[in-house]
Structure formats: C-alpha cells, structure tokens
Amino acid sequence: MADFPKCRRTGWDDADRWADAIAQRVRAAGRMPQTIVALTRGGWVPARLVADRLGVRRLVSLRAQHWGITATPSGKAELTEGLSGPVRDQDVLVVDDITDTGESLALATQHVTEAGASRVESAACLHIGHSKFVPTYFAEEIARDAWVWVVFPWNYWEDLKELAARAYDETHGASAAANLLRERCGLDASLADVTAVLGAERPNP
Amino acid sequence: MADFPKCRRTGWDDADRWADAIAQRVRAAGRMPQTIVALTRGGWVPARLVADRLGVRRLVSLRAQHWGITATPSGKAELTEGLSGPVRDQDVLVVDDITDTGESLALATQHVTEAGASRVESAACLHIGHSKFVPTYFAEEIARDAWVWVVFPWNYWEDLKELAARAYDETHGASAAANLLRERCGLDASLADVTAVLGAERPNP
Numbered sequence: 001m002a003d004f005p006k007c008r009r010t011g012w013d014d015a016d017r018w019a020d021a022i023a024q025r026v027r028a029a030g031r032m033p034q035t036i037v038a039l040t041r042g043g044w045v046p047a048r049l050v051a052d053r054l055g056v057r058r059l060v061s062l063r064a065q066h067w068g069i070t071a072t073p074s075g076k077a078e079l080t081e082g083l084s085g086p087v088r089d090q091d092v093l094v095v096d097d098i099t100d101t102g103e104s105l106a107l108a109t110q111h112v113t114e115a116g117a118s119r120v121e122s123a124a125c126l127h128i129g130h131s132k133f134v135p136t137y138f139a140e141e142i143a144r145d146a147w148v149w150v151v152f153p154w155n156y157w158e159d160l161k162e163l164a165a166r167a168y169d170e171t172h173g174a175s176a177a178a179n180l181l182r183e184r185c186g187l188d189a190s191l192a193d194v195t196a197v198l199g200a201e202r203p204n205p
Numbered sequence: 206m207a208d209f210p211k212c213r214r215t216g217w218d219d220a221d222r223w224a225d226a227i228a229q230r231v232r233a234a235g236r237m238p239q240t241i242v243a244l245t246r247g248g249w250v251p252a253r254l255v256a257d258r259l260g261v262r263r264l265v266s267l268r269a270q271h272w273g274i275t276a277t278p279s280g281k282a283e284l285t286e287g288l289s290g291p292v293r294d295q296d297v298l299v300v301d302d303i304t305d306t307g308e309s310l311a312l313a314t315q316h317v318t319e320a321g322a323s324r325v326e327s328a329a330c331l332h333i334g335h336s337k338f339v340p341t342y343f344a345e346e347i348a349r350d351a352w353v354w355v356v357f358p359w360n361y362w363e364d365l366k367e368l369a370a371r372a373y374d375e376t377h378g379a380s381a382a383a384n385l386l387r388e389r390c391g392l393d394a395s396l397a398d399v400t401a402v403l404g405a406e407r408p409n410p
C-alpha cells in the first residue's frame with residue numbers, strides 16, 4: 001500500500017496573509033532589502049508578493065533544483081543554475097515558500113553571499129520545525145511533529161497529478177481516488193480536477 | 206490637475222482563470238514547451254501558474270526593465286539583465302502579464318531566440334489591442350479604445366502607492382484620496398490600504 005502524506009491545501013488568502021506577515025516582520029526589524037532573490041520555483045510567487053508590499057523593484061531569480069519526489073518530506077537540493085542578475089554589494093532578501101529540510105534556503109543564502117551580496121537575510125512563508133535552517137523571517141511555523149505536505153495555490157496541479165496517480169494505482173477509479181485523497185491525505189480536490197489530471201489513460205470505471 | 210487612469214482591479218480568481226485559459230490554448234495547439242521563461246517582474250506569477258497547469262518544471266527568469274511610470278499606457282522596455290538559465294535548443298514559452306505596448310514581450314522573444322532556443326512562443330494574461338506585438342496565446346483581450354490600467358494582485362500595493370500619492374496631492378486627505386481613486390479611477394481600495402501606503406507623512410486631516 002502506497003504511503004500517502006497528510007496534506008494541507010492552501011489558497012490565495014493564505015499567500016496574501018503570509019506576504020503581509022513577512023513584510024511586516026522585515027519592516028519591524030528596521031530592514032529594507034535592495035534586491036529580493038526568489039528561489040525557483042517555490043519562491044517566485046511569495047517573492048513577488050513580498051516585493052510588492054515592501055516596494056522592492058529589483059527581483060532576481062535563483063534556480064534551486066530539488067532532486068526529490070513531490071509529497072515526501074525528504075529530498076536533496078542543489079543549485080543547478082545561477083542568478084538572473086548580479087547581487088554584488090546588494091542588501092538581499094532570499095525568499096522561498098517553505099523551509100522543509102531547509103537545504104534550499106541554506107544553499108541559496110550561501111550562494112548569494114558568495115556572489116558578493118553585502119548582506120543576506122532570508123524569508124519563507126512556512127517554516128517547518130525539523131528544518132536544519134531557520135529563515136530570518138517566516139510567516140507561520142509548522143511544528144516538527146505536525147508535518148504536512150503543504151499544497152500551495154501555485155503548485156496545486158503538480159501535487160494533485162502526483163498524488164492522484166498514486167491513489168488511482170490503488171483504487172483504479174477516479175471517484176475512488178478523489179475519496180482516498182480526501183480521506184487519507186485530507187486533500188479536498190474536486191472529481192473534475194482529479195479526472196483532469198488522471199487523463200484519458202486512467203478512466204473512471 | 207493630475208491625470209488619473211481608469212483602473213481595473215483584478216484578483217486571484219482572474220489569475221487562475223487566465224492561467225487555465227493559456228494552458229488550455231497551448232494544449233489545444235498541440236504544444237508542450239520544455240522551458241517557460243518569465244519576464245521580471247510581471248510574468249512571474251502567471252508563468253508559475255501556467256507551468257503548474259502544463260506540468261513544465263523548468264522555469265527561467267528574464268529581466269525586462271521598464272523605463273516608465275506606473276499607470277501610464279506608454280513606457281519603454283529594455284532588457285537590462287539576462288536569463289537565470291540557458292535556453293539553447295529548448296522549446297520555450299515566454300510569459301508576461303500584459304502586452305500593453307508589446308515592447309517587453311517583443312524584446313524578450315527576440316532575446317530568447319538569440320540565446321539559441323529552438324522554438325519560441327509567447328503568452329500573456331491580457332492583450333491590449335494597441336500592442337505592437339501579438340502574443341501567440343493570450344487569455345483575454347482589451348480593445349484598443351477600452352484601455353484601462355490593470356491592477357494585478359501581485360502589483361496592487363505598488364500601483365496603489367503611486368496612485369494614492371497622486372490623489373493625495375490633490376485632496377490633501379486620505380479619505381478624500383480613497384474617494385478620488387474610487388470615483389475617477391474606478392479603483393476600490395479600502396481606507397486602511399490607502400492610509401497604509403500614504404504613510405505618516407501624509408496625515409488624514
């Protein structure tokens with residue numbers, strides 16, 4: 001029997017709330033970064049929202065490639081590609097969606113430091129207690145023993161596709177797969193969405 | 206008297222709907238890009254949402270710096286910084302939020318082509334009829350004579366700050382500025398939001 005993670009589906013209200021909280025904490029610390037570096041892919045949306053709130057116009061992307069499988073708490077991170085712009089002598093805030101193992105943000109801040117940034121801080125929407133890396137700012141903490149797979153509104157289809165395929169392998173039906181996701185993962189996805197990601201090769205009997 | 210643009214405030218439902226439409230049109234054309242290139246800053250959120258729907262994991266950022274002022278239909282674009290990753294021999298979809306003059310997407314597709322991409326198409330959430338450049342895919346068209354300044358959920362605070370400051374210059378009060386924005390721009394922003402962006406140096410008498 002496949003292992004299904006507990007999921008928490010989040011929405012755009014959460015994303016706005018997280019960005020508000022991060023911006024508020026950056027301001028409360030008396031800080032104002034010159035450049036926001038967003039980790040690809042998870043950091044793009046939060047970085048854009050935090051930049052909008054702080055009035056930071058300089059956004060740079062940094063690719064951190066996860067070598068892992070969706071919906072597992074483990075997975076190694078490696079920086080496979082560079083920055084979309086220079087950060088030398090810049091006061092930088094590095095943003096990602098979630099710390100999880102913390103490896104991505106740890107590598108990213110190190111990379112940005114080595115690229116000559118004058119100051120590097122970091123932020124994540126969600127910080128998981130078991131992370132080896134604690135970001136300078138985070139909007140919300142998930143306790144170590146309360147780990148869930150967070151389904152972000154910018155990653156919903158990818159997560160659903162992965163999980164629905166695994167559920168279908170067990171249930172051999174789209175409706176049953178949707179029920180399994182709801183009951184075992186706590187992931188509320190409509191039958192239409194589940195059917196869409198399963199595709200024609202996995203029919204509902 | 207300052208010139209105030211007609212605004213259309215959009216939300217996350219719009220963003221999801223635009224991404225659905227673009228992904229659906231890309232699929233309907235029988236296409237599947239290997240890499241999605243997002244224009245900084247406006248393209249990041251739409252690119253992330255389109256990538257999620259298409260299952261494209263390779264996201265690359267391209268900085269296009271606008272030399273213009275918020276809330277004007279004109280403004281020149283120039284590519285000031287490069288790509289966050291290589292696109293050589295890649296089938297690429299370049300994504301931005303809105304075409305407006307079209308200069309950003311025109312420059313970006315040219316830049317990606319010159320960087321060695323094997324095929325380059327483009328997408329925008331909104332396409333304005335007066336744009337010199339027509340993207341391969343767009344979710345919605347705004348007629349040439351129906352131009353509005355589109356306030357995206359990822360640019361709300363920046364737009365509001367710019368517009369509220371101009372409104373305050375005329376009204377000398379936050380409540381009156383909020384009213385002006387509502388009546389002359391069609392921009393519904395709460396007094397709390399307007400007060401927040403005006404800051405302590407612009408009190409409400």
